Amino acid sequence: MTLFRTILFFFIFITPLKANTIYDLIKIPNLEIYETNTTNKLRYLYAVKPFRLGINVKKNIHCLNPDKKTLDSKFRIIDKNLKRYSSKFLKKINLKYIVLCENLSIAKINTAGIPDSMMRTLILDINFNELYFERAIHHEVFHIIKDSYQELFNEIEWRNFNIKKFEYSDCSTCNNRWNLDSYSETEGFFTEYSKSTISEDMAEVFSHIMFYQNKIYSGDPIIEKKIYFIKKKITMIDATFKF
């Protein structure tokens, strides 16, 4: 019994002490502060070493530390886009920490970002698709919004916007050929990736609204309905939100 207690005591108290404020707050190792002095109180952190995350032993989320030059140049783009969200709105959607890293992957599939509304964190791959990088930022923000307000974004209502015979794919990573190019003929979807899942379709609509603003394509009745839906729901979260 004494031996058992000694072993228990050892494991409880002699665990490696991660005296690291960032790790304590968001449970991601190897991060340091990049910028905290922001108008909307977002905290930007960056990986100083590669990190692995995951709820089981496999830790299937992986990201590398970026080089300083790339980080500085990408930060300007990210900051320009994210400062469009007010601190009030960010608080409502549970987003506070932006983690910047390189070659982000989940189960070895590259991804632009990983949102975690519980930890109020969005991990962003600063090297993800140069062409659509800015749009991808808003796309990932939408996932945080939807996670925080699941009840608002009714998927059955959304599905009914599409033509009856259309079926979404089973998952967003089931096909690695999903393309992010915007269609010239939309036919209800902004991109091929929109066709993957309802959640990705919503995120693509939101990212197009945010990126193109007033220049957004109109004329497709399905797209019009989807834009109206997203704008209405976002306004329900924050009536002062500026698209």
Place this chain on the structure above:
Amino acid sequence: MINKIKITKSERIIFVFIILLGTFTLGSLLIIKNKCLFIKNHKPNNIEFNNRENIAILNAECGNVIIELYPNISPNAVARFKTLIRSGAYDDAAFYRVIENKLIQAGDLEFGKRENLNYGKVGTGKSGLGTIQSELDTEFNYLRGSVGLARTYQMNTEDSQFFIILQDEPLFEGEYTPVGKIIYGIDVLQKIKFVSKFHIVPRPDYINSFKMLD
């Protein structure tokens, strides 16, 4: 006939040297053992305060820590803190979580008191008064010496546990409800027992008393 042995000069010098060395060693041992030797103990009676109703005095092994509370920033949290201080609830509470030069945490009234310290549960105890809402709307710079209420991973779970930071922590703003800041005696906290590789301090130091000035 007994011949008197005369002490030579060099023997005398060696004798004096040994005596001096012994005295120095003993003195050094006493100085090293007394961790509070160079810590100034601030006596609140010798200090003039403008807002005596918001001054709290925490007494630990090396002296007093004088804290100014900020009811304008966190009215509910400060009210809870004052209630617990006035009731003497924090007396004999352990500084159970101490990270060197970084943070000190105390105030587990259920599992972290001198008479019933429970190493397996310390940090999870409650006060019996229920939890309160986080108060994070007012800007507050978490500079060295700031005092905040601890919580679980979820917001609005503040109760009696509090922490004091020993270095600036810019990421704490908007995360933890602030209650005040140390105005005198932070050195006293630098001397609180810590063990570098331990999360929870075995045989920790305790709060002797925690009182409001008025």
